[in-house]
Amino acid sequence: MPSKSIRTIANAPWGRKRYLLPLPVLSVLLLGTALASPGLLRMTVNVFDDPNLTILASVQNVVHPSGPDGKLVGLMTVTNHASTDTRITVGTATIESLTSGSPDNRITATIAFKVPLVVPAGTTVKVPFSGVFQGSILDLHFGDSFRVTPTVTWFSVPASGVAQGPYTYAQPKTCTISGTPLPSSVWTTTTACT
Secondary structure: OOOOOOOOOOOEOOEOHHHHOHHHHHHHHHHHHHHHOOOOOOOEEEEEEOOOEEEEEEEEEEEOOOOOOEEEEEEEEEEEOOOOEEEEEEEEEEEEEEEOOEEEEEEEEEEEEOOOEEEOOOOEEEEEEEEEEEEOHHHOOOOOEEEEEEEEEEEEEOOOOOOEEEEEEOOOEEEEEEEEEOOOOOEEEEEEEO
């Protein structure tokens, strides 16, 4: 009596199973690459805050942490406290590390989000930002101070009538980062700005 082989796993639609072997290895390498930098720096900087508008920048990832072509990636949280819509036409911030109140060139970053951005009255919008930096974030420590120089230009857009503005905010402030490193080396930070 002839013996039959029983096939328990079907071939993949694109070919033989042996081609699937590299996929788990490749997936682990890509995941390791993607997760390598997020543990280096997680911080939230108050870019702008007044009774009508709040803009917070939260760094989520760092690309090339010590190279000349470093990049910060994250989310800007924009909250409109006003009773009218707000149209932001410029949204950037420069962040410089400080020693004794003067820039020390350990890191200088410029971040920006895509404009124009309309934030409806009484809502919060999260938009991605990215920005290049020079220096190395590996030289930063808890307790370091930063100068944050925002440039934010916006219009108040009433339901009817012409837009009011433009209004521009560009006042630098000094922020000190404090927090506790977790076992995974992710920074948990609070920011105090003056």
